[in-house]
Amino acid sequence: MSTDQVIAELTALLGQRITQSPSELExxxxxxTHFPLMPPDAVVYPRDTNEVAEIVKISARHRCPVVxxxxxxxxxxxxQALRGGICVDFRDMNRVLQVRPADLNVxxxxxVTREALNDELRATGLFFPVDPGANASLxxxxxxxxxxxxxxxxxxxxxxxxxxxxxxxxxEIIRTGTLARKSSAGYDLTGLFVGAExxxxxxxxxxxxxxxxxxAIASAVCAFDTVADAVATTMEAIQMGLPIARIELMDTxxxxxxxxxxxxxxxxxxxxxxxxxxxxxxxxxxxxxxGEIAEAYNGAEFQWATKTEDRTALWAMRHNAYHAIxxxxxxxxxxxxxxxxxxxxxxxxxxxxxxxxxxxxxMGPILGHVGDGNFHAILLIDEKDPxxxxxxxxxxxxxxxxxxALGGTSTGEHGVGLGKLGYMQAEHGDxxxxxxxxxxALDPDNIMxxxxxxxxxx
Numbered sequence: 123m124s125t126d127q128v129i130a131e132l133t134a135l136l137g138q139r140i141t142q143s144p145s146e147l148e149x150x151x152x153x154x155t156h157f158p159l160m161p162p163d164a165v166v167y168p169r170d171t172n173e174v175a176e177i178v179k180i181s182a183r184h185r186c187p188v189v190x191x192x193x194x195x196x197x198x199x200x201x202q203a204l205r206g207g208i209c210v211d212f213r214d215m216n217r218v219l220q221v222r223p224a225d226l227n228v229x230x231x232x233x234v235t236r237e238a239l240n241d242e243l244r245a246t247g248l249f250f251p252v253d254p255g256a257n258a259s260l261x262x263x264x265x266x267x268x269x270x271x272x273x274x275x276x277x278x279x280x281x282x283x284x285x286x287x288x289x290x291x292x293x294e295i296i297r298t299g300t301l302a303r304k305s306s307a308g309y310d311l312t313g314l315f316v317g318a319e320x321x322x323x324x325x326x327x328x329x330x331x332x333x334x335x336x337x338a339i340a341s342a343v344c345a346f347d348t349v350a351d352a353v354a355t356t357m358e359a360i361q362m363g364l365p366i367a368r369i370e371l372m373d374t375x376x377x378x379x380x381x382x383x384x385x386x387x388x389x390x391x392x393x394x395x396x397x398x399x400x401x402x403x404x405x406x407x408x409x410x411x412x413g414e415i416a417e418a419y420n421g422a423e424f425q426w427a428t429k430t431e432d433r434t435a436l437w438a439m440r441h442n443a444y445h446a447i448x449x450x451x452x453x454x455x456x457x458x459x460x461x462x463x464x465x466x467x468x469x470x471x472x473x474x475x476x477x478x479x480x481x482x483x484x485m486g487p488i489l490g491h492v493g494d495g496n497f498h499a500i501l502l503i504d505e506k507d508p509x510x511x512x513x514x515x516x517x518x519x520x521x522x523x524x525x526x527a528l529g530g531t532s533t534g535e536h537g538v539g540l541g542k543l544g545y546m547q548a549e550h551g552d553x554x555x556x557x558x559x560x561x562x563a564l565d566p567d568n569i570m571x572x573x574x575x576x577x578x579x580x
Contacts, residue, residue, distance in 0.1 A: 124184050124186075125163045125164075125184075125186060125206070125207075127184055128163075128164075128180060128181055128184045128186045128208065129142070129163065129164050131180045132164065132166055132177060132180055132208070135173070135176055135177070135180070136166055136167070136168070136173070136177075139166060139167040139168070139169075139214075140164055140165070140166045140167075141164065141165050141166075142163070142164050142165075146165050147161040147162060147163075147164075147165065148161055149194070150162055150165050150191055150194070150201070150203070150209045150211065151202055151203055152194070152202075153196075153197075153199050153202055154194070154195060154196070154197050155197050155198075155199075155455070155456050155457065155458050155541075156455045156456060156457050156503070156505070157199040157202060157540060157541070160199075160202035160203050160204055161203060161206075162187075162189060162203035162206055162207055162208060162209035163203075163206045163207055163208065164208055164209070165191075165208075165209045165211055166208060166209070166210055166211065167211050167213055167214050168210060168212070168214065168215060169214045169215060170215065171287060171289065171295055171326040171327065172295075174210065174215075174289045174324055174326050175289045175293045175294070175295055176293070177208065177210060178289050178290075178291065178292075178293040178324065179292070179293030181207070181208055181569060182291060182292060182293060182567065182569055185567050185569060186207050186208060186569060187203065187204075187205045187206060187207025187208065187569050187570075187571070187572050188207060188208050188210060188324070188569050188570055188571070189201060189202075189203050189207060189208070189209050189210065189320065189571050190209075190210050190212065190232075190261070190262075190265065190320040190324050190325075190571065191209050191210060191211040191212065191262075192212055192232065192233065192258060192259030192260075192261050192262025192263075192265075193235065193256070193257065193258050193259045193262060195254075195256035195257075195258045195262070196262065196266055196536070196537065196539060197458050197460070197536045197539075197541070198460075198533070198536050198537050198538060198539030198540060198541035198542055199539040199540035199541055199574075200265070200266060200319045200320070200537055200538075200539035200540075200571070200574060201262075201320075202539075202540070204540065204572065204573040204574070205572050205573060207569070210324060212231070212232045212233035212259060212261055213233055214233065215231040215232055215233040215326065216231055216233035216234050216235075216238070217230070217231050217234065218230050218231075218234055218238075218239060218242045219231065219327065221242070221243065221246060221248075222301070223246050223247075223248060225301060226248065226331060226332045226333070226334075227284055227301065227329055227330060227331055227332055228243070228250070228329070228330050228332055229327060229328070229329045229330075230260055230327070230328055230330065231261075231326070231327060231328075232259060232260060232261020232262070232264075232324075232325050232326060232327070232328065233259050233261065234259065234260050235257045235258065235259050235260070236250060236252065236253065236254075236257060236258060236260060236263065237257045239260065239330075243332065247334060247335050248332040248333065248334060248335065249332065249333060249334075249335050250282070250330060250332055250333075251272045251275075251276035251282075251333055252268065252269060252270060252272065252273070252276065252277075252278065252279055252282050253270040253271050253272045254268045254269065254270035254271075254535065255270055255271065255440075255441040255444075256441070260328055260330070261325045261326075261328065263279050264279050264283055264286070264315075264316050264317075264325055264328055265315075265316075265317070265318065265319050265320050265325060265537075266279075266317065266319060266535075266536070266537035267279050267280055267316055267317030267535070267537065268535055268537075269491070269494070269496075269534070269535040270491065270535065271368045271370055271397075271437070271440070271441075271491060272367060272368055273491060273493075273494050273496075273535075274360070274366055274367070274368065274369055274491065274493030274494050275365060275366065275367040275368070275399065276333060276367075278535070279316055279317075280313065280316055280317065281331070282330050282331050283299075283312055283316050283328060283329070283330060283331075284299050284300070284301065284302075284303070284312070284329045284330065284331055285297065285298055285299025285300060285301070285312055285328075285329040286298045286299060286311075286312055286315055286316075286325055286327065286328055286329070287325070287326045287327035287328075288315055288322075288323040288324065288325055288326065289323055289324045289326055290322070290323045290564065290565075291322070291323060291564060291565035291566075291567070291569055291570050295326075296311075296323075298311040298312040298314075298315065299311075299312040299329065301329065303331075314560070317537070318575070319537055319538065319539060319571060319574055319575050320570060320571040320574075321561055321565070321570050321571045321572075321574055321575050321576060322560070322561065322564045322565060322570060323564070323565075323570060324570075336367075336399035336400055336401075336405075337400065337401045337402060338398075338399070338400060338401060338402045338404075338405040339367075339397065339398070339399055339405070339428070339433065340397070340398050340405050340409060340426060340427070340428050341368075341395070341396065341397045341398075341426070341427040341428075341432075341433045341436050341437070342395075342396045342397075342409070342424040342425060342426045342427065343388065343393050343394070343395050343396075343424070343425045343436065344393065344394050344396070344416055344421045344422060344423075344424050344425075345388070345389045345391040345392070345393050345421070345422040346391060346392045346393070346394070346416075346419065346420060346421050346422070347391065347392075347420050348392060348420075349371070349373050349374075349392045349472060349473075349476065349488070350469060350473065351392075351419040351420050351421070352371055352392045352393070352394050352419075352421075352492075353371070353468055353469045353472055353492060354419050354469060355394065355412075355415050355416050355418075355419045355421060356369055356371070356394065356465075356468070356492045356493060357465055357466070357468060357469065358415050358419075359412055359415050359493075360465050360493055361465065361466075362415075364408060364411060364412060364415075365398075365399075365400070365408065366396060366397070366398060366408070366412070366493060367397045367398055367399040368395065368396060368397040368437075368493070369394060369395070369396050369397075369491075369492060369493035370394065370395040370396075370440055370489065370490070370491060370492065371392065371393070371394060371395075371488070371489055371490055371492040371497065372392065372393045372395065372440070372443065372487075372489045373392050373476075373487060373488040373489065374390055374391060374392055375447075375450075375485070375486075375487035375488075376443055376446075376447060376487040376488065376489045377389075377390055377391065377392070377393055378390050378450070379443070379446040379447045379449070379450040379487060380439055380440075380442070380443050380446045382446070382449070382450065383442065383445065383446030383449050383450075384438075384439050384442060384446065386439055389422070391422075394416075394421075394492075395436065395437075395440055396412065397433070397437075398412075409424075440489075443489055444456070444458070444500060447487050447500045447502070448500075448502070450485075450487075450502070451485060451502045453504070454485075454502040454503060454504060455502075455503055455505050456500050456501065456502055456503070457500075457501040457503060457514050457515065457518050458498055458500055458501075458536065459498055459499045459500075459501065459518050459521050459522075460496070460498055460532075460533045460534055460535060460536040460542075461496070461497065461521050461522060461524070461525035461530055461531065461532065461533070461534065462494060462495050462496040462497075462525065462530050462531050462533070462534025462535075463495045463525050463528045463529065463530035464495055464528065464529050464530065465493075465494075465495045467495070467528040467529065467530065468492060468495045468497075470528065471495075471497075471524060471525060471528055471530070472488065472497060474524055475488065475499060475521055475524070476488065478517055478520055478521075479499060479501075479517060482513045482514075482516070482517050483513070484501055484502075484510075484513060484514055484517055485501070485502045486499040486500060486501045486502070486514075486517070487499070487500050488500075491534070491535075494534065495530065495534075496534035496535060499517075499518075499521065501514040501517065501518060519545075522542075522545050522548075523548075526545075526548060526549055531549060532545040532546075532549055537575075538574065538575045539574055539575070540573070540574065543574070543575070546575075546576075546577075547577075554576070554577060555577060557575070557576050557577075558576040558577040558579070560576075561575075561576045561579075562579070
């Protein structure tokens with residue numbers, strides 16, 4: 123690989139839209155969590171699909187790694203340049219291309235963030251529901267198959283993406299999917315690229331499903347005496363088919379951290395945060411029904427938020443919980459776990475995790491999207507304490523092993539990247555080797571985000 127030659131050719135193509143500035147390289151080599159700095163050799167800022175194709179062709183000729191970059195909010199090291207190479211930052215490909223209100227879909231470039239899209243859609247009566255918390259780019263969200271707080275009702279990025287435009291490892295431009303809401307025509311290539319984490323190609327356009335804005339929205343928080351009561355309430359509500367739009371758990375440690383960080387005054391107990399969507403009568407009925415379930419499990423009286431600004435503040439508090447937890451131990455880094463289990467196994471998984479963290483003497487507040495059986499323990503570590511790091515890594519591994527034994531997965535939404543690579547064989551068996559075969563078929567020189575997701579090769 124001749125990196126200097128690649129950079130020379132890319133400079134001729136892009137001019138000042140390629141940089142080797144140390145600050146830019148560091149920014150594009152950093153992680154939101156505990157992974158060490160892994161900077162690329164250069165960062166490029168394309169403006170359209172044809173430029174992306176030329177960037178990949180130049181890189182392919184020299185077998186130079188190519189890593190995509192959205193907003194850098196991934197949590198498992200997906201966008202870090204493990205082997206150097208070229209980082210393709212989609213910052214300047216940030217246009218909403220076409221809204222089709224009658225068909226309930228929209229086409230966007232990959233650098234559009236979810237908040238920017240919903241701002242654009244405000245006058246149409248439609249919205250894009252997938253909400254991972256961070257204001258992530260839609261290309262990055264598709265690449266990691268993101269979900270978040272609303273997945274319990276609206277599904278994940280797997281359900282939201284109708285079609286893609288992709289630049290392959292050879293620099294070819296292909297399209298997958300159609301504007302139709304379903305198809306039986308051949309392999310599901312859209313599904314193949316959604317969640318591929320840039321290991322098969324770079325997404326340059328997305329067509330996404332939209333939903334109508336609900337007539338009424340009501341959010342609430344409810345305190346419980348124990349995590350077990352909160353989880354039991356969640357399980358019963360889901361198993362009874364109650365159409366909750368969001369249902370989030372914060373344990374006592376999470377609530378304490380959020381109170382300190384945001385100035386809120388929630389009782390320092392486990393809480394469920396909820397949201398209901400629908401007509402005025404449907405929301406009222408759903409809320410009352412859920413209240414009866416919560417009362418049976420010693421849930422406190424609901425605190426309701428029906429005004430837009432109050433709901434926004436409530437969910438901002440939840441979305442900022444990760445940073446609030448980090449601030450609870452200044453100077454700490456986080457190992458962020460992300461297991462997901464069948465809803466019937468949720469109480470068992472959380473209970474055993476809490477006991478395990480206590481036995482390991484680890485600070486690990488628990489929160490998550492419990493309506494999907496997905497929860498996180500934020501393991502706060504002092505990177506200079508090898509014993510604590512070892513205990514945290516061992517606890518994280520036991521969480522995954524526990525999830526797999528219960529029929530679950532090592533990652534419900536954060537993806538594989540570097541962090542979950544070591545669990546893929548145990549979770550998928552021979553199917554993981556098949557993923558590697560797909561990678562070799564579509565990217566024989568292993569230039570697309572090498573070292574991620576599939577079995578290690580060259």
